[in-house]
Amino acid sequence: MKKILKACLLHSTAVSVSLLSFSFGVRAQTPQTPADEISPPVTDLLFGIERMMGSDSTLVETALEGFEEKYGDAVRGGDHIQGIAMTAGGQIVLSYSRQDPSKENCSGMLIYSSPFDPASPNRELDWDFYCETSNTDINNPPTGLGPEAHPSSLQASGNILAVGTHGGTRFYYLGPNGIEALHPNTAVLTGGRDSTGLTYNPVDRRFYLLNSDGSTAVGKNTIRLCRSDQDISLRQANQAIFTDSDCINIRDVYVSGQGANLIVQEDGTLFLVSTFSTRDLPDNLLGFADDNTDAIWGAYGTRCALETALLPGYGFRASFEDHIYISELDFSNRTADLVMKRDIRRTQAVQTCVDKRPAFRFAGGVATIRNGALLGLWSGRQNPPLLSLNDSYEFAFQDLPQPIKSASVSEExxxxxxxxxxxxxxxxxxxxxxxxxxxxxxxxxxxxxxxxxxxxxxxxxxxxxxxxxxxxxxxxxxxxxxxxxxxxxxxxxxxxxxxxxxxxxxxxxxxxxxxxxxxxxxxxxxxxxxxxxxxxxxxxxxxxxxxxxxxxxxxxxxxxxxxxxxxxxxxxxxxxxxxxxxxxxxxxxxxxxxxxxxxxxxxxxxxxxxxxxxxxxxxxxxxxxx
The missing domain is CATH 2.110.10.10 (Hemopexin-like domain)
Structure with missing residues (x-):
């Protein structure tokens, strides 16, 4: 890591959430998609991803103050952060599983920060929690306003959040008063549970949505790619935006369950960015039963702690390292072409234990913010296996460069x-x-x-x-x-x-x-x-x-x-x-x-x-x- 920056993060008041009412009215002019639902496009995605490396990221150690006290009772050893995203305004959003079946009201949740400035990463952040009624049965569609007991990857387009659930995607809006659930009719409850991506394409003026069953390690699956009508608002809608007639299936696409981001370039080219880990589980070197994951992780913890004690450096290949795959998507031709794959190693040289550093094993991705800046993101697990839960959390980021446009160093x-x-x-x-x-x-x-x-x-x-x-x-x-x-x-x-x-x-x-x-x-x-x-x-x-x-x-x-x-x-x-x-x-x-x-x-x-x-x-x- 280049730097380790500590931020004291404060917990603010809980957020009340209500269903968004829809106003029927006659528009005097052609409607346009609101600016706060749009993340800006990038100039050249591959140019930025070529420079993405875990060793060039910056680590931020934080504390989700009050989380363990208020919400820790429903967290079990297998629960942890499942997705990380950033709004166009710089707010970090995390999805978190809480699967205790005895908790009927607030199960899976979203955690979000005040705006994060990559240029001043040590500036204090406030964090808050969105935990509303949802069911705990991950085999049925979620009910209530919350995402579900086990929300998965997520992505923001402007201030709109698309959150992966076992049945598809639920939509939320992160505004000045916190998170509000969008009308339940906008949910897309088909297409898979782990992978969700959302972006707005300014060239054809449509939203694009991805749903799929994603994998932890590098793997392929069928993705469901949908597009909206032109010039619509997700926040103002009270009916389905993405119907079956708006969706296509594309087979054999590299798609991750920890981060499947749709990114669009200024020329309208659409990409899928998938963040993978080397593997799902540690090597079972001691021959435990395959379903005895606690024992497998325990043995791995002992082994990686010994590796870390030897101060291995980036030249040492750890069991879990990070990989990023980029596919160019063509909706009209129903194709997905792999255009880049990279081994970007890990975020910390000495720390080889994946549960003690930000890694794509848990959540990762890229986000466009403000005026088209591209940011790489890695999330830590937050809830260490076999250890007691606390408020500690860390993530990593990298500001990914974009090529200078002609005359971008302006005379004025x-x-x-x-x-x-x-x-x-x-x-x-x-x-x-x-x-x-x-x-x-x-x-x-x-x-x-x-x-x-x-x-x-x-x-x-x-x-x-x-x-x-x-x-x-x-x-x-x-x-x-x-x-x-x-x-x-x-x-x-x-x-x-x-x-x-x-x-x-x-x-x-x-x-x-x-x-x-x-x-x-x-x-x-x-x-x-x-x-x-x-x-x-x-x-x-x-x-x-x-x-x-x-x-x-x-x-x-x-x-x-x-x-x-x-x-x-x-x-x-x-x-x-x-x-x-x-x-x-x-x-x-x-x-x-x-x-x-x-x-x-x-x-x-x-x-x-x-x-x-x-x-x-x-x-x-x-x-x-x-």
Whole structure:
């Protein structure tokens, strides 16, 4: 794992659920599917999945506070989280089995969080629980509002939740007041119990729904794929949306019971993403009876604990690892073509016990959020076998990059980078664009031998390239269309930046002043070699001479008011309108008039930069010349 992030998750009040009433009325215009029922499409699904690896995920350890006390009485050893999904607004949703037959009212349940921001994964979340009346007989259709005793995989389209049950799919809506069950007539109680997927295709303006019997290990089955009429609303409906005439069967499709997500691209191409485990049960090395699963899991627990104690690393192949299969679906031709399969290993190097780490053995998948960002998800079991139930829960995620579209680094946009390799895209007329901050890995690769380098400075060059200066003396280059130039990042040397190499690991900010000179502001160095008692310094790079031609010199004096903040400068940017901006530690900035040398500030960044938070420092910025 790259990081382990702990979030203190608080339990909020229970949610009251009522059946949604349907309003009959005459529309003055052609109805459209509401925006909150739609998750955005992706640009290129396979591009993102090619980069999905358990070792590149981020682990989040949490606590579903109050779960064990309120709902643990109906949980048995075989119960655990069965599915994980994320709404377009970033709320995590889990399905959970509770199969004690003595519990007549609340059995299987849904658990959901407040919005989760992948760019700030350590931010606190609130969790709540949806547990309404449902039957406990998994051999009959569910009754009441709850999904059933053993809900399975699920997927969100916008705020609509499609939850797999033994008979098919039940629909819910996650709104400001929590989860509400949609009209029971919308349920699809045919087609299988384990696998459910739901998406909206903006090209033909229809919902697509998948039902199937899925498997834990890699396997094929017949899927039932349905599509709705155009421009409908699932939330407003009071009758069946997916009828037999709207559905087809496709045989021999790779489909998982832990995650079967329908993902659509901007061009309308529909894919099925299935997340498998290496196996369903551990190897029965001691020869227990096949139905004695408690003994089989117990022996596995002892074995994997010994493996973990040896600190095996990712090179060790554990009994349970994760696999992802992608099929392209064609509704009209009734076909499903396998287009990608990948072994993505596991989410933790040392922990080999599958019940103690997020894994596709229990739940996994991918989700599109906000402006088309693609996220990989892994869920932990939550209820360890043979151990007492508690509130602890962990999941893992990975922000999967999408290719930069033509001119996606716009002439009218600025890019503000933050710590932990996240960034804002900024528009003058509105501030931070919707869907930001986002991870830099969505569009760019700053990896050097497995280490994602932090961006310390950025500068727009006169030839149209953007140069990004990274920690540990590396730099990267962006092409005019915003894509990373082949072969980057590379180390700064006298061959590529003459004279800069001695200062490459001290860079704090960079700015093209627009007069043929680039200024590098350096980390201070004191008389003993460290930062103690040191002053901020700068060097000047002459573009025409192609070398450092001045410095290092003290910032005090030549840079006026900046001398008072010489050790606080974190980023600088020429706005190419006669103004330059210097960002400081603590969420402040100074504005500099390039022609007159007049300055203003320090000013709180959030005051005049809409959407930019003061909580994390800006570490680099660039803007295209107009």
């Amino acid at each position: 946009k600025a890019y503000l980078f933050r710590e932990n390799n996240t960034y804002y895209r900024y528009t003058d007329s509105q501030g931070v664009d919707p869907g930001y901050p986002a991870s830099t890995s969505r569009n760019w690769d700053f990896d050097v031998e497995g280490d994602d380098k932090e961006i310390l400075g950025a500068v727009r060059y006169d030839n149209g390239h953007v140069y990004l200066f990274l920690e540990d003396g590396y730099y990267s280059r962006l092409e005019k269309d915003g894509s990373t130039s082949p072969g980057y990042p590379v180390k700064i040397t006298d061959n590529n930046w003459p004279g800069l190499a001695p200062y490459a690991e001290r860079i704090r900010a960079v700015i093209n002043w627009g007069n043929g000179n680039i200024y590098f502001f350096l980390e201070n160095r004191g008389p003993f070699g460290g930062t103690l008692l040191g002053d901020g310094e700068y060097v000047r790079y002459n573009i025409a001479k192609n070398r450092i031609d001045l410095g290092p010199r003290s910032i005090e004096g030549p840079w006026g008011i900046l001398g008072d903040y010489d050790t606080d400068i974190t980023a600088a940017v020429n706005w190419w309108n006669g103004k330059a901006y210097f960002f400081l530690e603590g969420g402040e900035y100074i504005r500099w008039d390039i022609d007159t040398d007049e300055t203003a500030g320090p000013i709180r960044t959030s005051k005049y930069w809409p959407g930019v938070s003061d909580d994390e420092d800006i570490t680099a910025a660039f803007r295209h010349q107009r």
